[in-house]
Amino acid sequence: MAIREEVRxxxxxxxxxQAFQAxxxxxxxxxxxxxxHVEAQMHVPAYLQRVQQFVPRLVRWLGEEVAADGRPGLxxxxxxxxxxxxxxxxxxxxxxxxxxxxSFVPADVRPRVFYLFDLQPAEVPHAWVxxxxxxxxxxxxxxxxxPGSEGRRIPAQVLSCRAPQVAIEPEDVCTPALLQGLLLRGxxxxxxxxxxxxxxxxxxxxxxxxxxxxxxxxxxYIPARLLxxxxxxAWERMPLINGKSFVQFRSEMAxxxxxxxxx
Numbered sequence: 420m421a422i423r424e425e426v427r428x429x430x431x432x433x434x435x436x437q438a439f440q441a442x443x444x445x446x447x448x449x450x451x452x453x454x455x456h457v458e459a460q461m462h463v464p465a466y467l468q469r470v471q472q473f474v475p476r477l478v479r480w481l482g483e484e485v486a487a488d489g490r491p492g493l494x495x496x497x498x499x500x501x502x503x504x505x506x507x508x509x510x511x512x513x514x515x516x517x518x519x520x521x522s523f524v525p526a527d528v529r530p531r532v533f534y535l536f537d538l539q540p541a542e543v544p545h546a547w548v549x550x551x552x553x554x555x556x557x558x559x560x561x562x563x564x565x566p567g568s569e570g571r572r573i574p575a576q577v578l579s580c581r582a583p584q585v586a587i588e589p590e591d592v593c594t595p596a597l598l599q600g601l602l603l604r605g606x607x608x609x610x611x612x613x614x615x616x617x618x619x620x621x622x623x624x625x626x627x628x629x630x631x632x633x634x635x636x637x638x639x640y641i642p643a644r645l646l647x648x649x650x651x652x653a654w655e656r657m658p659l660i661n662g663k664s665f666v667q668f669r670s671e672m673a674x675x676x677x678x679x680x681x682x
Contacts, residue, residue, distance in 0.1 A: 512550035
């Protein structure tokens with residue numbers, strides 16, 4: 420992209436600078452450059468050791484706060500909060516919004532699909548964080564609405580360093596009613612997504628789907644777009660999770676990561 424010459428990625432969270440915001444207003448795809456920079460960096464061993472030490476502690480702590488809150492549908496808020504806290508620690512990351520396919524083990528219940536596309540425009544159903552070497556950090560998958568006892572088979576947190584890239588099928592992202600209508604147009608299945616949703620298809624080439632396998636469930640994470648975490652003062656001070664604000668979480672974080680606090 421020509422806009423590469425207009426921006427420098429000096430530190431985690433540099434998208435909050437006035438210069439980057441001006442660039443983003445002209446070129447919305449600039450956020451993808453930031454995420455690709457996060458992915459492409461070659462980190463020294465000391466940085467990677469620090470990330471692998473701090474991230475699991477942070478995830479356990481925030482996971483307990485999410486469980487205490489108990490509300491479903493917090494994925495965007497929690498992912499934004501986690502992203503901002505990671506930036507405070509100097510850890511490169513970005514937030515992804517997308518869909519999921521959950522295949523349960525054993526397969527005694529049907530897979531659960533969080534669809535991206537329906538007959539009517541729909542909100543992107545889920546969000547998670549990428550912070551290399553962690554391919555997926557998901558604190559709210561269990562907090563989604565599930566029928567029956569499915570939710571109890573989902574881990575409280577998903578944290579994966581080795582999530583392989585995986586291909587997706589039309590039924591992974593399209594509701595049955597929408598898929599039936601698209602197939603009636605006569606498009607071959609192998610080109611259906613590319614023809615029906617070209618922007619999504621192009622995005623997926625840059626940020627491919629990944630599979631996380633766990634003892635009781637296997638989850639296919641399907642990115643659809645990137646999210647920009649808020650940073651204005653009103654957001655930083657408003658209650659986000661379990662009655663606490665970003666400012667409160669930030670003030671507690673040092674104690675938690677020292678091993679003397681929660682988690």
